[in-house]
Amino acid sequence: MFKQDFKYYKSRKPAPSFEDVLNLKHPNNYKVTSVSPKNTSKTFFGLKPIERWNVYEIVDRPGSIVRLLLINNPFTSLGQRYWVTRCLKDYSKKPNKTNLDSHDIIPENVDWWDYSQNNINAGVLKKLRWATLGYHHNWDTKVYAEDMKGNFPKDLSSLCSYLTKSLGFDNFNAEAAIVNYYHLDSTLSGHTDHSEQNLDAPLISLSFGQTALFLIGGHTIDVKPTAIFLHSGDVVIMSKAARLAYHGVPRIIQSNDSSWDISPEDCSGNFVNVEKDNLRICYDKTLWGPFEQYLRSSRININVRQVLHQGQLALD
Numbered sequence: 279m280f281k282q283d284f285k286y287y288k289s290r291k292p293a294p295s296f297e298d299v300l301n302l303k304h305p306n307n308y309k310v311t312s313v314s315p316k317n318t319s320k321t322f323f324g325l326k327p328i329e330r331w332n333v334y335e336i337v338d339r340p341g342s343i344v345r346l347l348l349i350n351n352p353f354t355s356l357g358q359r360y361w362v363t364r365c366l367k368d369y370s371k372k373p374n375k376t377n378l379d380s381h382d383i384i385p386e387n388v389d390w391w392d393y394s395q396n397n398i399n400a401g402v403l404k405k406l407r408w409a410t411l412g413y414h415h416n417w418d419t420k421v422y423a424e425d426m427k428g429n430f431p432k433d434l435s436s437l438c439s440y441l442t443k444s445l446g447f448d449n450f451n452a453e454a455a456i457v458n459y460y461h462l463d464s465t466l467s468g469h470t471d472h473s474e475q476n477l478d479a480p481l482i483s484l485s486f487g488q489t490a491l492f493l494i495g496g497h498t499i500d501v502k503p504t505a506i507f508l509h510s511g512d513v514v515i516m517s518k519a520a521r522l523a524y525h526g527v528p529r530i531i532q533s534n535d536s537s538w539d540i541s542p543e544d545c546s547g548n549f550v551n552v553e554k555d556n557l558r559i560c561y562d563k564t565l566w567g568p569f570e571q572y573l574r575s576s577r578i579n580i581n582v583r584q585v586l587h588q589g590q591l592a593l594d
């Protein structure tokens with residue numbers, strides 16, 4: 279299914295704009311409905327107050343079971359900075375696993391981010407493609423294992439609980455994540471996400487940096503996909519039917535967006551499990567500089583999953 283869309287984008291026809299999506303002008307004619315998030319009393323660190331979120335439900339064709347919830351960048355600029363520093367500086371570190379583990383590119387006991395900053399010409403910055411957290415995704419077997427598991431970061435788990443609760447999903451436990459690092463020439467081919475034992479739990483996708491053209495089709499590869507732009511800060515929540523529908527990213531599009539530039543709203547929010555060192559970087563123009571530089575030609579996607587059923591203590 280993605281073949282035809284690659285051709286479409288190679289032919290340089292303009293891609294549909296986000297406004298086209300919202301105005302139902304796209305040929306797929308998908309339906310977008312506004313959704314009201316549940317108001318909770320506290321504001322979570324790094325997120326705008328709930329009453330300022332724009333949430334849409336996207337149904338790709340009448341009667342379709344493939345439904346996505348899209349929150350149009352609910353993050354403050356400081357919030358975006360925080361998650362970007364976590365993905366680059368921390369989530370890419372051991373004991374988390376990355377695609378670089380099997381290559382001899384980085385000296386033993388040196389972290390990728392530090393190494394890339396001290397060896398700017400070595401080209402390692404663009405070599406990191408993914409990191410896995412919690413239950414590590416097994417790219418070959420697609421099967422999780424109890425002995426391939428690390429601690430899941432508390433800040434990310436709190437964020438996901440807050441986001442899902444606000445949208446009416448109760449008891450979401452973040453247990454596994456893939457952090458995808460994309461550059462302007464990166465693509466992610468069509469796939470479904472079916473490795474988790476609990477397929478009823480939603481899957482949460484957080485995007486930062488450059489814009490992705492995200493395609494989602496149906497449960498077979500011959501369903502023509504729907505295109506959605508994912509901008510910096512956008513959150514997508516995929517329910518069971520959507521995660522089992524083929525989806526992928528055929529193109530990253532450079533944008534002029536810099537919604538991570540500090541703005542006055544940034545002082546609000548309740549600080550839950552926040553790493554103070556990262557906050558220091560976010561507030562400091564010089565320390566933030568290298569992270570912003572990376573973001574100008576890259577996109578980071580954090581894809582969070584619950585693996586186990588409610589009350590299940592370990593994998594079967």
Ligand SMILES: O=C(O)CCC(=O)C(=O)O
Nearest residue numbers: 456458471483527579581
């Ligand atoms: O980058 C994205 O928006 C999608 C990533 C994805 O589908 C995945 O990691 O399973």
Ligand SMILES: [Fe+2]
Nearest residue numbers: 469470471525
């Ligand atoms: Fe996926």
